[in-house]
Amino acid sequence: MTTNLAERVANRRNHVPARQSAQHGAAAQPTLVQFVQSMRGEIARALPAHVANPERIARIALTELRRVEHLAECTQESFGGALMTCAQLGLEPGGALGEAYLLPFWNKKVRAYEVHLVIGYQGMIRLFWQHPAAAGLATHTVHENDEFAFEYGLTPVLRHKPARSNRGRPTDYYAVATMANGGSAFVVFSVEDVEAIRQRSKARDFGPWATDYDAMARKTCIRQLFKLLPKSSELARAVAHDEGVRRDASPEGLDVPPDYVEGEVVEQAPTQQAVEDVPEEFTGWPEAAEPAASQ
Template identity: 85%
Template sequence: MSTNLAERVAARRSHPPARQTTRGAVAQQPNLVQFVQSMRGEIARALPAHVANPERIARIALTELRRVEHLAECTQESFGGALMTCAQLGLEPGGALGEAYLLPFWNKRVRAYEVQLVIGYQGMIRLFWQHPAAAGLAAHTVYENDDFEFEYGLDPVLRHKPARSDRGRPTDYYAVAKMANGGSAFVVMSVEDVEVIRQRSKSRDSGPWSTDYDAMARKTVIRQLFKLLPKSPELARAVAHDEGVRRDLSPEGLDTPPDYIEGEVVEQAPADEQHATVEDVPAEFAGWPEATEPGGAADGS
């Protein structure tokens, strides 16, 4: 049996488990919990030097499989690809820190759930700071009763004085960056501008767009700002893989453009499809606590 994770997944893909065709029967699903366990070595090798806790990544993945509906039904290739991208970028999957999210979506083309990786607001900020020229980054929400003024051009102006109370509804979002050489740049987007971009997203009505709209709006304006700034290799890769599906589990997969499938997301699978749930935790995971915030009792770091 091959010890290479990508080869093992490819072998499973070429010899998929049989599906029962009787109406109402549950299709046999690969055990993603055990798959996470098998990935621990690859995760450890993929993590950057400043992130040295593969056990925590595995615990978080296990927690997400239990927590997120349909995630346990996703293909091994897409689930493993999303985890490898998180590991290689040094980001934690799951919504606890807001660095990255694992979102299942139904791919009509292959008639299977796949994992879409969404890089979060905090993940973008974390990767920005890895560039040696980075000196400051901030993103804010502007409300209708705030004192706000901006102007682009040769002498750009950005001034924001938030109202002390009764700020009203959000009207704009902006991001501003300072570089070590003294330079700076900013981008302002109206709520309507953000909505145009949200509507292009496969996960526009689910995941962090539904639970953390403000953070996703700030992430959106930060992404626009990044077009004007020097980017670290990690940040450039994160932007490339944001909202994509990675199926290549090899280390080189991070440098391969992911798959973007528009307009093929459904909230629920077709009614005649029956789906498995997460299996009981195997003995190897017995006693593992649920993932918690870093530094918590269950973290072990």
């Protein structure tokens, strides 16, 4: 599956639309480079206390401008918004660690490229472990020759015994979390479930879906699992901004729901039980804002 996606990405890159002239790309890149340089002070002020290297964030952003096709042609507003979201969440905006990805999309309404921020598998995990009540998080791929069984309900069951060899093709993905108070929850997605969600993503044919399908499938499980768990404000914001466009690079912009491309369907969480015995101090913690589905 990944190979086919990679081939489609290569084919797409071989076809350059008329609107993307070499002259336009060459002119846009210095502008965004200068823009990133000018944002270093804002990045430094936005970084959480445990992340104290604004120069690294800026260097990674400049590297991504050179590495990712059409990223240098994106609007300054969307690039600055995505970069500030990464800074405020303490995530590195590049594919090396898999914490966050800056992906360009063509917005037909404004006839310009805009940056969509995709929170990666490792980024979601990192934000989960910043929660003071986090006790455990695991994601796994189930193969056809593994022993696997699960049940939802009042007495949920999850059992997975991987085959020692010849595991066969993947059939399911799951994520399970435990909290310090003993509460737990899990979600299971079949390959078909994951593929249906991938098809609804604007980044379905390139970016991490093309290069790291297995990690993105597990991230899909984690993202849905987080809807059942108490969240820190950072995690709630990350889920809200995942695959969105932020055009406000001010510190307050992180609390404003991002824009989603018209026609994009946001995946809905399956009906599962939530974590039991959530501590009282987590009552009222912010939940991720989900955009309304297009009619």
